[in-house]
């Protein structure tokens with residue numbers, strides 16, 4: 423067994439697997455920047471990443487441009503430690519423009535950001551209207567005048583159901599340079615309660631050697647609906663909210679990846695969109 427645990431740990435780093443299978447930080451940053459630029463004519467400077475986890479989005483933002491700064495917020499000290507050891511370390515001296523804060527996202531509002539992003543549905547941890555309203559109020563107070571909050575969400579006729587979906591992920595290099603061999607990502611919607619909208623989901627990974635990493639991540643969420651989130655943004659004092667959806671590319675049988683502002687769209691089995699709160 424000598425040396426095996428370290429080798430296993432290297433091969434099975436769940437955060438690397440998550441970054442490669444779930445996150446698309448360049449597309450998210452392009453989107454946030456585009457919406458901000460359209461409003462202001464210039465790019466945002468300070469990005470606040472709520473629920474930052476390994477702070478991949480923040481690090482990619484800092485790397486993008488010399489004047490960019492980022493503030494990553496997460497309440498989990500171990501995950502933040504890893505963010506420092508891996509993604510922040512990969513920035514070298516540019517890490518000076520990154521601040522990582524171990525706190526609840528709703529607990530502080532300074533420094534105020536130009537653009538706040540809370541992605542991959544992390545804000546669905548709140549189960550009640552008062553909790554979600556409190557977060558939106560705090561997120562608004564943490565923005566400079568004219569700042570924007572970018573959230574993502576999903577829905578559709580087949581979204582709030584028990585289901586499992588598998589996707590092959592090609593071998594790739596992570597932000598910190600670690601090479602990860604090909605693996606399978608499994609999204610498991612284990613239970614949905616239509617009365618409370620309690621929604622239990624997990625991510626499992628199947629590695630190239632057949633090893634199954636069960637419940638590498640688990641989420642205990644409420645499934646929130648778009649209209650109620652928009653109402654809460656308005657109640658929290660956001661001047662306006664906007665919804666952005668992508669289009670379906672028939673030839674590629676995939677999203678075209680271009681998110682346009684919509685007032686209406688055809689409901690689909692499962693859709694993923696951005697919800698933007700404007701101050």
Ligand SMILES: C[S@@+](CC[C@H](N)C(=O)[O-])C[C@H]1O[C@@H](n2cnc3c(N)ncnc32)[C@H](O)[C@@H]1O
Pocket residue numbers: 444445472473474475476477495496497498501525526527528540541542544547
């Ligand atoms: C799904 S991960 C998000 C990772 C990454 N930012 C992304 O977009 O995919 C959710 C993170 O939110 C953190 N978290 C959950 N509730 C929180 C809260 N109230 N305040 C701060 N962090 C929280 C967890 O520790 C976890 O690291």
